[in-house]
Amino acid sequence: MALQRIALGLCYDGATWHGWQKQPSGRTVQDQLEKVLSQFLAEPISTICAGRTDTGVHALSQVVHLDTRAHRTQESWLRGINALLPPSISVQWAKPVSSEFHARFSAQNRRYVYVLRNARIRSPLWHGRVGWVYQPLVLEHMRQAAQYFLGEHDFSAFRAAECQAASPVRTITQLDIHQKDELFIFEFSANAFLHHMIRNLMGSLVYVGMQRQSPDWIVHLLQQKDRHLSAPTFAADGLYLAGVDYGEQHGLPQSTALQLCQQHLGISW
Structure with a gap:
């Protein structure tokens, strides 16, 4: 099958993780996510994120991309990955994107x-x-x-x-x-x-x-x-990554910081 690029929107509680970026300890969000994705897609998977969060920092809306030859339905991307992830990490949305999209470098x-x-x-x-x-x-x-x-x-x-x-x-x-x-x-x-x-x-x-x-x-x-x-x-x-802006050309879901705080933390102002 042809290689396709997928963007994922993540939410995670960083309190128990040693930040985003992979480490020898394996106790990072990236380590856990790539382990689950490789299992879910039955092939080795590497991810690129919009912004590397430090130990103890959370995300209301982190964006990552990955390349895969596997094809899954929209519901399968969400239900399948989340069934394998620990309770402190959750995929909120998944969307195919063009090969020109880059989670880090396309961010505005x-x-x-x-x-x-x-x-x-x-x-x-x-x-x-x-x-x-x-x-x-x-x-x-x-x-x-x-x-x-x-x-x-x-x-x-x-x-x-x-x-x-x-x-x-x-x-x-x-x-x-x-x-x-x-x-x-x-x-x-x-x-x-x-x-x-x-x-x-x-x-x-x-x-x-x-x-x-x-x-x-x-x-x-x-x-x-x-x-x-x-x-x-x-x-x-108290620090949360609360969104990444890519412009309208990539068609990714967008929420305001207020909407995300209401949805995940029950806080409004």
């Missing part, structure tokens, strides 16, 4: 959501799924600080030491902060993100929210380009 924009719980006492029921801060946060201060991140900047002050990106320059097109009772929801959109970039942005935004720094401190950090000057990396717990 990536969206993440960070869910942060601000309460005096931690909740064990939210453990591993939301970040937590017990000091009171000032929403308007964080919103003011967030505006300084918009646009194209050198994000050297917010990249991990082990980041392998050729350039620290990225363009953030959206950074909105919403409050729903004790939950703060941060929406990030950019052409791409550096290693640990969102968690480092979160650390500095929380410092501002706690009034340990003023909102215009962000300007200083961007200008100095020194990771040692910014806040510590924030917890992975």
Whole structure:
């Protein structure tokens, strides 16, 4: 049979996995997915994802592609793969795409959501799924600080030491902060993100929210380009890959961050 390319939309709870990318331990989302796909399709399968998530980071809408000679019905792609996957990983949709489609390089924009719980006492029921801060946060201060991140900047002050990106320059097109009772929801959109970039942005935004720094401190950090000057990396717990934009030409399912949070987390704002 002719080789065909398939795109899959994944949702996963990253709390028990060592990130997306394959490792010798085998305890990654990619390891588990490729093992199941190879079993389901009866041939060795390799996958490419839109964005590699770190240990403890979740996905509401990760996109991967694979090439296979096997042919399956739409229902079989979903029911068959999900029957073999562990409960923490699920395929939400499957769609044939052209050979020109590439899950990583065809992506125009990536969206993440960070869910942060601000309460005096931690909740064990939210453990591993939301970040937590017990000091009171000032929403308007964080919103003011967030505006300084918009646009194209050198994000050297917010990249991990082990980041392998050729350039620290990225363009953030959206950074909105919403409050729903004790939950703060941060929406990030950019052409791409550096290693640990969102968690480092979160650390500095929380410092501002706690009034340990003023909102215009962000300007200083961007200008100095020194990771040692910014806040510590924030917890992975509340970080979710919430969508990848490919334009209309590929015809892939699209959902907003709000729709995904309502569907999978029961959170609306």
